Amino acid sequence: MEYGWERTFPFLKIDNNIIGELLEGILENDYITNVIPINEGCRTTNYIVDTNIPEKKYILKIFFSKEQNYKKEIKLLAKLKEDKLVNVATIYKVGNNEIIQNREYAIYEYMQGKTIGKAISEGYSIENNFIKDVAQFLAQIHSYKFEKAGFLDENLKVVNELPPLILWYEKFMGSKAKERLGKDLVHKILYIVNKNGHILNKLDNDIRLVHGDFQGTNILIKDNKLGGVIDWEFAMAGHPLADIGQFFRYEEYFSKDMIKVFEEEYNKISSYKLTNDWYEISKLRDLANLIQLINGEGNMPNKYSNIKDILINNITLLSS
Structure with a gap:
C-alpha cells in the first residue's frame, strides 16, 4: 500500500518541551511520559503523545501548508461526532505558535490501532x-x-x-x-x-x-x-x-x-x-x-x- 511513499513535506522535529507547550490547557492531572514521531503520512508532521494515564493519549498534528484545509477537517469531524458516527477523532485544540515556525497545529484524540x-x-x-x-x-x-x-x-x-x-x-x-x-x-x-x-x-x-x-x-x-x-x-x-x-x-x-x-x-x-x-x-x-x-x-x-x-x-x- 502507500506505506513507504516519500514525503511531500519534510518532518518537523521538535522536543518534548515544545510539545508540552502546545498541549497547554489540555493536560490536567496528567503529564507527558513519552513522545513518539509517526513516520507514516506524507504531508503533516504527527506525534503520539503518551501520558501517565494509560487511556489518555493524544495526536499532535502540525500542518505545513495553509492550503491543508484543517478548519474544514475540524468542522467536519465535529459534525460527524454530533451525528454519532464512530471511528472519527475528537479534536481538543487548534492554534498556531511561533515555536513551530508559526505553523498551524491541532491536538486530536488518539485512536487505537x-x-x-x-x-x-x-x-x-x-x-x-x-x-x-x-x-x-x-x-x-x-x-x-x-x-x-x-x-x-x-x-x-x-x-x-x-x-x-x-x-x-x-x-x-x-x-x-x-x-x-x-x-x-x-x-x-x-x-x-x-x-x-x-x-x-x-x-x-x-x-x-x-x-x-x-x-x-x-x-x-x-x-x-x-x-x-x-x-x-x-x-x-x-x-x-x-x-x-x-x-x-x-x-x-x-x-x-x-x-x-x-x-x-x-x-x-x-x-x-x-x-x-x-x-x-x-x-x-x-x-x-x-x-x-x-x-x-x-x-x-x-x-x-x-x-x-x-x-x-x-x-x-x-x-x-
Missing part, C-alpha cells in the same frame, strides 16, 4: 469482519448529499464547483504524468476514459460526502475491526466510488469473496446503491486520482513507480 498499510507490511491479512466495518463506515459518510461536486469551505459548503468528471483525466494529465507514463500508456488511459464517458457522466448525477484519501495510511485497524479513519484534509463533495476505488486500489490484498462481502454490507445501509459493475467503475474513477498523483513534483521514485504499476493494472482490467 495500526494503519492498514503498516499492519499489512507486518504480515496481517485482511478478513471479512474488517471489510464489513469499512463498508458500514463508508455507507454512513456517503449518506450526506450535495447538489454539485466541489471543494468544501470551513462551513462545509461547496465553494469551488468542479467541472464534469470526464474532463478531469485530461486536465490532470500534465507533462510530468506524460513523461512518467509514456505515450502508449497515456493513449490507452484516455481511450478508456472516452469510451466510458457515459458512465462517468452518470457519476456526476449523485454527489455525496467523500473522505477523499481513503487508503492504507488513513485507515486504522484494531483487533481485526475498523479502529478509526484519520486525515480528512481532502474531504469534499464528490463521487462515492472514489473512496471505494482508493480502498480497493491494491487488488492483491482482497479476494473476490471480500469484494462481494463489501457490496452486500454497503448496499444494506447506503442510499447510494452499488450496481453490478461497481468494482470496475471504481477502478475507472480511481484513474483520475492516480493520474493526479503521478503528475506531482519532486523526485519520488517509490511513489511514482507504485502508482504506474496500479495504473497499468487498472487499464488491463478495464480493457478486458
Whole structure:
C-alpha cells in the first residue's frame, strides 16, 4: 500500500518541551511520559503523545501548508461526532505558535490501532469482519448529499464547483504524468476514459460526502475491526466510488469473496446503491486520482513507480 511513499513535506522535529507547550490547557492531572514521531503520512508532521494515564493519549498534528484545509477537517469531524458516527477523532485544540515556525497545529484524540498499510507490511491479512466495518463506515459518510461536486469551505459548503468528471483525466494529465507514463500508456488511459464517458457522466448525477484519501495510511485497524479513519484534509463533495476505488486500489490484498462481502454490507445501509459493475467503475474513477498523483513534483521514485504499476493494472482490467 502507500506505506513507504516519500514525503511531500519534510518532518518537523521538535522536543518534548515544545510539545508540552502546545498541549497547554489540555493536560490536567496528567503529564507527558513519552513522545513518539509517526513516520507514516506524507504531508503533516504527527506525534503520539503518551501520558501517565494509560487511556489518555493524544495526536499532535502540525500542518505545513495553509492550503491543508484543517478548519474544514475540524468542522467536519465535529459534525460527524454530533451525528454519532464512530471511528472519527475528537479534536481538543487548534492554534498556531511561533515555536513551530508559526505553523498551524491541532491536538486530536488518539485512536487505537495500526494503519492498514503498516499492519499489512507486518504480515496481517485482511478478513471479512474488517471489510464489513469499512463498508458500514463508508455507507454512513456517503449518506450526506450535495447538489454539485466541489471543494468544501470551513462551513462545509461547496465553494469551488468542479467541472464534469470526464474532463478531469485530461486536465490532470500534465507533462510530468506524460513523461512518467509514456505515450502508449497515456493513449490507452484516455481511450478508456472516452469510451466510458457515459458512465462517468452518470457519476456526476449523485454527489455525496467523500473522505477523499481513503487508503492504507488513513485507515486504522484494531483487533481485526475498523479502529478509526484519520486525515480528512481532502474531504469534499464528490463521487462515492472514489473512496471505494482508493480502498480497493491494491487488488492483491482482497479476494473476490471480500469484494462481494463489501457490496452486500454497503448496499444494506447506503442510499447510494452499488450496481453490478461497481468494482470496475471504481477502478475507472480511481484513474483520475492516480493520474493526479503521478503528475506531482519532486523526485519520488517509490511513489511514482507504485502508482504506474496500479495504473497499468487498472487499464488491463478495464480493457478486458
